[in-house]
Amino acid sequence: MRGPQTASTLSRRALLGLAAALPLVQPLRAQDIPSETDVAVIGAGMAGLAAARLLRERGLRVVVLEARQRLGGRAFTDAARLGFPVDLGALHLRSVELNPLVPLLRSQNAAAEMEDGDFWLFEPGRDAEPGDYDSLGADLDKLDDALADAKSARQDRPLAALVSLDSRWADAAKGLAGPLHVGLDFPQLSAFDTPRLSGTGRDLWLPGGLGSWVAGLGNGLPVFTGQPVHRIEWSDRGVKIAHAGGVLEARACIVAVAPGVINANGIGFSPEQPAARREALSRLQIGVIERVLLRFKPGSFDAVANTQVYGPSTLNGPPVARQAMLFRLNCQNRSVVQASFGGSYARELAKEGEAAMIAAARARLKLLMGNAADDGFEDAIASRWSTDPFSLGSHSVIRPGASGVRRALATPMGRVLFAGDYIAPADWLGQLPGAWLSGRDAAQTAIRMLG
Ligand SMILES: Cc1cc2nc3c(=O)[nH]c(=O)nc-3n(C[C@H](O)[C@H](O)[C@H](O)COP(=O)(O)OP(=O)(O)OC[C@H]3O[C@@H](n4cnc5c(N)ncnc54)[C@H](O)[C@@H]3O)c2cc1C
Incomplete structure (x- = not known):
């Protein structure tokens, strides 16, 4: 390959x-x-x-x-x-x-370089509309506010007990706040101890x-x-x-x-x-976030460097928080797609080995990007933070x-x-x-x- x-x-x-x-x-x-x-x-x-x-x-x-x-x-x-x-x-x-x-x-x-990629959201079978972005953004704000409030009020409780989300993007927000933030499933998060989601929004790579x-x-x-x-x-x-x-x-x-x-x-x-x-x-x-890096032929994805892509976990259903997978197209300005996933889902895949991790990342990318996910594919590697004896996790x-x-x-x-x-x-x-x-x-x- x-x-x-x-x-x-x-x-x-x-x-x-x-x-x-x-x-x-x-x-x-x-x-x-x-x-x-x-x-x-x-x-x-x-x-x-x-x-x-x-x-x-x-x-x-x-x-x-x-x-x-x-x-x-x-x-x-x-x-x-x-x-x-x-x-x-x-x-x-x-x-x-x-x-x-x-x-x-x-x-x-x-x-x-300053991180300035786009963020693309997909719904099963269609591109997301402005209201979808607003809805996910509002859910993420609610979670971030709850984390901030719990810290100032010294409220040491599960985050899940302090916020209720009911929008159609609720699970997507939980996936971003849990598995993709600290490598833990959402129900495991402590509102007091989990770092806030927001920074100043200006990041370097x-x-x-x-x-x-x-x-x-x-x-x-x-x-x-x-x-x-x-x-x-x-x-x-x-x-x-x-x-x-x-x-x-x-x-x-x-x-x-x-x-x-x-x-x-x-x-x-x-x-x-x-x-x-x-x-x-x-x-x-101990949480875990794993990464798969997929190399494609140059020009395979028409997107500015580090464009993030997020969407459903299955063809017919809404996003599933535990199986959240976030992609970065043209990651680090190379012809590479980075897939990140975390929590119990990442641990299960990592146990199955590198080939299983790569296969899962390719299948999910195909769900979002169609044949572009297959056409220019060349090679891939995966991290193994959860099984490496000198880290045994990521967060x-x-x-x-x-x-x-x-x-x-x-x-x-x-x-x-x-x-x-x-x-x-x-x-x-x-x-x-x-x-x-x-x-x-x-x-x-x-x-x-x-x-
Ligand atoms: C997937 C992922 C994404 C991340 N994204 C970001 C990010 O974007 N920005 C950010 O700021 N942080 C990020 N982090 C977190 C960041 O990587 C860590 O906070 C940081 O690297 C921790 O540094 P450390 O020195 O505390 O521990 P480590 O980096 O784990 O260093 C510990 C060292 O000890 C060594 N060691 C272990 N056991 C022994 C032993 N018995 N004898 C001798 N040596 C031993 C290990 O090999 C290792 O070199 C990310 C982490 C992961 C895994």
């Missing part, structure tokens, strides 16, 4: 993007991992890289241990399989005016891939890849970390791995984590009624600190800027701790 990508089919911009997506970081050799350091950072996603950069700037010795053979965690640009860079995880820097990563991006002169940019933040840092950490012995004096290549002793450590991985005992602790922390982890619901939201436990997740254990998008400031929970802020926060705490 995979055809050669000839130079003539690559635009100048695509070539520039490809250059930007080439690996920036030379892997260090496992035998060079020191046996002791000031601060060990576990995980080279955004949070771990942010922590390591700040610790380095402040003159501390730091070692980063990363399980995968690549950097960036849930921000991942695949530059190889479709012949040009495509993001399988994080895609946007949202709310440009407020996003704390945007000044960093600008200072590096990294290429970035990167032609070279957001994942490549995140990985590049590890440039020059002592990151050792292929080094899963199995066990951490901790106390008030220091830590001893067992990793694939041996044992590292550190005065402090920052665990910057996804909470689902800690929850599944991906890392064992001795002594065990305190009861309050274990309780808090057990109250986290996390506390169960309704238990949001008080979130604070326990950020509480240090002796000289072990935690960082990640799940313990970020509320406005940036579950996003790259949240992971960045949380990593820097943990680094500042480590600096104070070590005097």
Whole structure:
């Protein structure tokens, strides 16, 4: 299926993007991992890289241990399989005016483009009319208002109990707010803990891939890849970390791995984590959003870059929230269609494997776009965030009624600190800027701790 990508089919911009997506970081050799350091950072996603950069700037010795053979965690640009860079995880820097990563991006002169694609809605058998867009928009506003109100009134209840939607687009709105927002089915959403739907509406995407940019933040840092950490012995004096290549002793450590991985005992602790922390982890619901990227012959879809397409899940029925699937035509200005889906539906498909995910995405695209979905199809790839042992999901939201436990997740254990998008400031929970802020926060705490 995979055809050669000839130079003539690559635009100048695509070539520039490809250059930007080439690996920036030379892997260090496992035998060079020191046996002791000031601060060990576990995980080279955004949070771990942010922590390591700040610790380095402040003159501390730091070692980063990363399980995968690549950097960036849930921000991942695949530059190889479709012949040009495509993001399988994080895609946007949202709310440009407020996003704390945007000044960093600008200072590096990294290429970035404003998201300005259209939004197309389909009803079974017909294009949507202006009233349909209004109706879906009104339902989304209702959900967003309920999320905002619950936060200010500290109302820790299921979102479903606080809003009733009865328009014909109600399920489409629930699909956008649940599976496609935090990777959970709508009934599972906590009104208090689920981030709001709206931002400033001005988002950036990167032609070279957001994942490549995140990985590049590890440039020059002592990151050792292929080094899963199995066990951490901790106390008030220091830590001893067992990793694939041996044992590292550190005065402090920052665990910057996804909470689902800690929850599944991906890392064992001795002594065990305190009861309050274990309780808090057990109250986290791990959501998942998966992506399928379908490559087509150039010009297959007459749409501006990043045009979003949303519509029914079956030929005859209305949209089904659980099976919501959102498409982006000419995604990242390439001849690629990105399909996103989440929640229990995504988990089921991911278990069946990449071929099943691709088949489901193609079938649904055909429902909306007709034969155009078959004619120019060339190749496809899919993410596997839910089955990858180093992420085991994509997002996390506390169960309704238990949001008080979130604070326990950020509480240090002796000289072990935690960082990640799940313990970020509320406005940036579950996003790259949240992971960045949380990593820097943990680094500042480590600096104070070590005097
Ligand atoms: C499909 C999808 C779409 C998204 N869209 C956006 C978006 O548009 N904008 C946005 O801002 N955010 C988005 N996000 C969220 C964003 O990707 C995350 O918030 C962010 O990447 C989390 O960073 P982190 O450092 O906290 O965790 P991670 O990125 O998960 O990093 C943790 C690191 O720890 C490593 N690790 C795990 N276990 C071990 C171990 N035992 N030993 C050593 N290392 C280990 C992992 O390999 C990983 O590199 C999206 C995420 C997904 C999955």
